[in-house]
Amino acid sequence: LGLAVAAAARGARIFERTAVRRVTFGRRNVEVFTAHGHIRASRVVVATGVPTPLYKPLARHFWYRTAYLALTAQIPAKIRHLVGTRASILRDAATPPHTIRWVHGDRLLIAGADTVSGPPSTRGKTIVQRTGQLMYELSTLYPDMSGIQPAYGWDAAYGRTNDGLPFIGPHRNHPHQLFAFGDSSTSATGAYLASRILLRHHLGESEPADAHFAFTRY
Numbered sequence: 001l002g003l004a005v006a007a008a009a010r011g012a013r014i015f016e017r018t019a020v021r022r023v024t025f026g027r028r029n030v031e032v033f034t035a036h037g038h039i040r041a042s043r044v045v046v047a048t049g050v051p052t053p054l055y056k057p058l059a060r061h062f063w064y065r066t067a068y069l070a071l072t073a074q075i076p077a078k079i080r081h082l083v084g085t086r087a088s089i090l091r092d093a094a095t096p097p098h099t100i101r102w103v104h105g106d107r108l109l110i111a112g113a114d115t116v117s118g119p120p121s122t123r124g125k126t127i128v129q130r131t132g133q134l135m136y137e138l139s140t141l142y143p144d145m146s147g148i149q150p151a152y153g154w155d156a157a158y159g160r161t162n163d164g165l166p167f168i169g170p171h172r173n174h175p176h177q178l179f180a181f182g183d184s185s186t187s188a189t190g191a192y193l194a195s196r197i198l199l200r201h202h203l204g205e206s207e208p209a210d211a212h213f214a215f216t217r218y
Contacts (some may be wrong), residue, residue, distance in 0.1 A: 010194075011131055012197055015046065018034050019034060019035065020032055020033070020034060020035060020054065020195045021033050021035060021172075022054070022180070023044065023054055023174075023177070025174070025175045025176050025177070028042070028176075028211070029041065029042060029176065030042070030043065030044045030175070030176035030177060032105070033042060034151075036090050036138055040073055041176075042176065043176055043177070043178065044176065044177045044178070045175060045177075045178045045179075045180070046181075047179075047180040047183065047198075048181070048193065049157065049158055049159065049180075049182075049183065050064060050157065050158065050159035050181055050182070051159075051181060055174070055179075055209075057173070058171065058179075058181070058215075059191075060108055061159075061161060061162075061167060061181070061182070061215070062081045062159035062160065062161060062181065062182055063116070063159065063160045063161075064116070064159055065114055065115065065116055065117055065157070065158055065159070065160055065184075066115060066117045066118075066125070066126075066155050066156065066158070067096075067111055067114045067116065067153050067156045067158065068112065068113040068114070068127065068130035068131065068133075068134060068153065068154070068156070069110065069111045069134070069152045069153065069154055069155070069156065070109070070110050070130075070131045070134040070135055070138075070150045070151075070152070071103060071108075071109050071151050071152045071207060072108045072109075072110075072145075072148050072149070072150060072151060073107070073149045073150070073151045074086045074106045074107060074109050074151075074179070074189045075107065075108065075145075075148060076162075077143070077147075079107075079204050080106060081141050081142050082142070082144045083089075083104075083108065083144065083145065083199060086102045086105055090141075092130070092141070094112070094198075095116035096112055096113065096115075098110055098111065098112035098134075098137060098138075098141070099112065100138070100141070107139065107147070107151070108136075110134050110137070110138050112134060112137070112196055113130045113133050113137075113194065115130075116215045117157055123155065126154050127154060127155055128153065130153070131150050131153025131203070132150075134150075134153070135148070135150050138172060148176065157180060158182075158183070158184045159182045159184070160181045160182065160184055162218075164184070165185075165212065165213055165217075166180065166181060166182035166183040166190060166193075166194065166213060167179060167180075167181045167182050167213060167214070168181075168193070168197045168198065168210075168213040169197060169198070169201050169206075169210060169212075169213060169214045169215065170201060170214075170215075171215050172215075172216075177182065178201055178202065178216075180194035180198060189198050193213075194205075197210050197213060211212040
């Protein structure tokens with residue numbers, strides 16, 4: 001939300017959840033079509049995490065996976081001091097790993113339980129099951145947390161690549177378009193990296209190191 005506010009303050013126009021139905025391109029421009037009209041631009045950035053059906057041929061580069069997150073209810077003060085410092089972020093060596101951090105100083109957020117993405121029809125039941133699993137695993141890491149209930153549980157889909165690095169940059173089959181796919185990190189680091197690489201591509205100032213994230217690296 002902070003990034004969106006800052007972008008809007010600098011002139012960006014935001015149309016949240018406006019579905020794109022088709023993207024076409026010519027020699028100099030690219031056009032994005034929605035249900036209610038179209039936009040012509042010199043460049044389009046597609047930062048959807050994984051290829052959507054509009055870019056189905058690119059899906060072959062990814063394994064589709066889903067991570068799960070659970071946010072606890074408010075933790076009583078008598079327990080909070082037993083569960084690490086507020087500035088700490090814990091990442092264990094489990095497979096898949098857990099990432100645990102404080103939120104607002106009195107709730108714990110645990111992420112993990114990654115698995116191969118399932119069909120949409122089972123999504124709701126899977127979120128409930130994985131939220132319970134994460135809360136149990138949290139209690140095994142911090143026994144004092146036993147009995148604390150979850151306030152929220154949700155999922156986060158992502159794509160894994162063969163070498164673990166995201167694909168960031170252009171693709172020869174999609175002129176005037178830049179992509180950011182396959183970031184499986186649990187922080188803003190991957191987004192920041194993508195923003196720098198994409199900006200350099202847009203300005204025509206790409207660096208040699210950017211080739212490590214290109215679709216042509218294989």
